[in-house]
Amino acid sequence: IILSSHARLSVIFPWGAACQGPCHVIFCLLKKKAFHQHLQKKPTRKACMQSRCARLLQMRTTRKVSVWPVGLVGGRRYERPVVENGKVVGWYTGWRADRPFAIDMAGFAVSLQVILSHPKAVFKRRGSQPGMQESDFLKQITTVEELEPKANNCTKVLVWHTRTEKVNLANEPKYHLDTVNIEV
Secondary structure (H helix, E strand, O other), X not given: OEEOOOOOOOOOOOOHHHOOOOOOOOOEEOOOOOHHHHOOOOOOOOOOOOOOXXXXXXXXXXXXEEEOOEEEEOOEEEEEEEEEOOEEEEEEOOOOOOOOOOOOHHHEEEOHHHHXXXXXXXXXXXXXXXXXXXXXXXXXXXXXXXOEEOHHHHOOOOOEOOOOOOOOOOOOOOOOOOOOOOOO
């Protein structure tokens, strides 16, 4: 978890107590730059601690491409792949569910073997329609049928978009439309 705030924050993670064994978090304070400028560099602050929680890092078992729900995204409490019998069959999302992969960037992992076996696959920063970058990338390397659902068949939120501002849930439906009740 990388926080871009300069203020000291007291963060309580609901999954921390549920982890068996040691559970730590990467915690870094970054200089006042746009977040994307830090993606090219390792965080250099001395305040960094590293470790992992098995429940949170299920993506390490990804064989090809795995997916999971993301909390506080797209103006909703969560978005997620819809899973039936262990297979992704659709998307619970607030925007364009008709996209081939209606998923947020924080909602999938790709194995290194897949990246190496598709050397021409690229994540386009330019040239994709807005909101289609994830779909354009994933179409190059997999199909919906091959996706590996994680996080209890996509019924648990273990990843959130977080900001140091009030959450905007403008796209949250007035009535619960999902078939699964997920705590966010």
